[in-house]
Amino acid sequence: MTAREDDDPLSTRHIDVPLGARLRSIRENHGLTQAEMARRLGISTNQWGRHESGANRLPAARLWQFCEAMKIEVEAMFRDQPFAPAKPASAFVPLPEPQRPYSAHDPSQRHDPADPAPLESSGVLVQRIGAVARQLPEARQRTALAVLRALKLEDEN
Known part of the structure; x- marks a missing residue:
């Protein structure tokens, strides 16, 4: 060093x-x-x-x-490693909801925000994740894509 x-x-x-x-x-x-x-x-x-x-x-x-x-x-x-882990924050502060395009012509986007089921079944969730990922630097986009691919493979198994 x-x-x-x-x-x-x-x-x-x-x-x-x-x-x-x-x-x-x-x-x-x-x-x-x-x-x-x-x-x-x-x-x-x-x-x-x-x-x-x-x-x-x-x-x-x-x-x-x-x-x-x-x-x-x-x-x-990370258990029993010689470095100290970060201490958890005293309170969770949620991030604001990402903005997504809204189309009045797409009925899949009309839903109750408290009900996640329409998001998952309609593909809107994928669109929202994509919109957020596109705001990341290119290296972080690749990491996010790798995680999503791994999650997809896990769901298929």
């Missing part, structure tokens, strides 16, 4: 390195090679090696995919 990384308040090396060590330990306990794990996650062996060494940050979606493949809870990845 360089002196600059030691002084950088935004550095996450104190999280990335022990998290990477836990990834490696879990993978090895399941009898998988780095190449096999990388193939399961759809990334290169080199990229997976950089995650395990802590050289590259592990995206949240990839952590979720790893945990799904290993049949463990995401929370378990």
